Amino acid sequence: MKERNAGGWQRLRAAAGAGLILAALPLGGAWAQDALIGVSLPMTGPKALVGRNFKQGVELAVDEINAAGGVLGKPLKVVFEDDQGDNTNGAINAVNKIMQVHQTPVMIGPHYSVTQMATQNVYCNGKVVSVTGATGVPVTNSGCNFVIRTRSNDNVQAKALIDYAQKELKAGEKIAVFYANDDFGKSGQARVVAQMAALGLKPVAVESHNPNDKDYSAQLAKLQKAGAELVILWAHDTDAALIVKQAKQFGLPFQFAGAVLSEEAFLKLAGRSAEGAMSASYFVPTDPNPAVQAFVKKYEERFKMAPDVWSATYYDATILAAKAINAAGSADVAKIRDAFNSVKYDGLLAGYHCTPSGDCNNQVNIVEIKGGRPVVRSAVSY
Structure with a gap:
């Protein structure tokens, strides 16, 4: 290919900025900057703190991968694009940029289920493999x-959660569900109710709240009247913290269990009211697993803070992706996708083995808050 003049390169850059597909620029060319992985994550907006931890997990993994020899014989390079978290337009823009400008064969993210579903029609044509923690x-x-x-x-x-409540907590039939009235909460409560139904159980009460509500007294009173002993709480971390604090203030004897009751934001806001709460959690930095503790030490040394579930999830995702690229022996998207079916990796969240559908992990930890800290009670796999 003949060298282009400066004006030609300026026009190409302008075309890229307009979102045009640069089909003439192959992977590994000057424009792609040799990046093999593009990352779609929140860098601005209300989810920016999630994105910070997400990014730090990726960066730590990249450092370790390169120290061990890199990918396809070269140092692994990644590029980051801002998807603004659960903003579907932001995610579509980020994914398009990763595919059209950076042209990486692998993309980490988008993370949120709503943005995953909004972007699948963009990337499922086989131009890139998406590795996500969306649940x-x-x-x-x-x-x-x-x-x-x-x-x-x-x-x-x-x-x-339901299996643990029945087998270990002996919760019987006095289980209620309290959920956020949005896609996250409605989906979670539907699955809890369905799992109970599979065991022949029915909640004594099902209540909802709007995200960012401040007063939950009416719903808590209804749960008490229904005779609830265990409340499955499918709410966002800050809302969940206010709910357990108000229950404690009202002297209600509920035990709470849920999806986010071991996350840092919940623990900080709930304070002592979090004591005894149970959570189905993917990762907590207090897990005594030696691999987790080694990761925590390296993360704290590098970033001067403790890792969270986002850090660990995308650390694992980056290492799994690098293993698949190396196993494929190529930057070819189809070969990399096939390689995920055979790659195995003992990671922080689980031992990964991918099914043909793309699910690589069927494990979750049951965690209890003791002395203000999350303690792993058991690891559950299906």
Whole structure:
């Protein structure tokens, strides 16, 4: 190919900025900057703190991969694009940029189920493999052959909570469900109710709240009147913290269990009211697993803070992706996707082994808050 003049390159850059597909620029060319992985994550907006931890997990993994020899014989390079979290337009823009400008064969993210589903029609044509921690059941059940999931889906969380409540907590039939009235909460409560029905159980009460509500007294009173002893709480972390604090203030004897009751934001806001709460959690930095503790030490040394579930999820996702690229022996998207079916990796969240549908993890931890810290009670796999 003849060298282009400066004006030609400026026109190409302008075309890229307009979102045009640069089919003439092959992977590994000057424009792609030799990047093999593009990352779609929130860098601005209300989910930016999630994105910070997500990015740090990726960066730590890249450092370790390169220290061990890199990918396809070269140092692994990644590029980051801002998807603004659960913003579907932001995610579509980020995914298009990764595919059209950076032209990487692998993309990590988008993370949120709503943005995964909104972008699958963009990337499921086989131009890139998406490796995500999104937990919505449809993510790997929609016919897309180019998505890889590294966390177990919402069904596993719900089933693990109900099984644990029955077998270990002896909760019997006095279980209620309290959920956020949005896609996250409605999906979670539906799966909890379905898992209970499979065991011949029915909640004594089902209540909802709007995200960011501040007063939950009316719903808590209804749960008390219904005779609830265990409340399955499918709410966002800050809302969940206010709910357990108000229950404690009202002297209600509920035990709470849920999906986010071991996350840092919940623990900080709930304070002592979090004591005894149970959670189906993918990762906590207090897990005594030696691999987890080694990761925590390296993460704290590098970033001067403790890792969270986002850090661990996307650390694992990056290493799994690098293993698949090396196993494929190529930057060819189809070969990399096939390689995920055979790659195995003992990671922080689980031992990964991907099914043809793209699910690589069917494990979740049952965690209890003791002395203000999350303590792993058991690891549950299905």
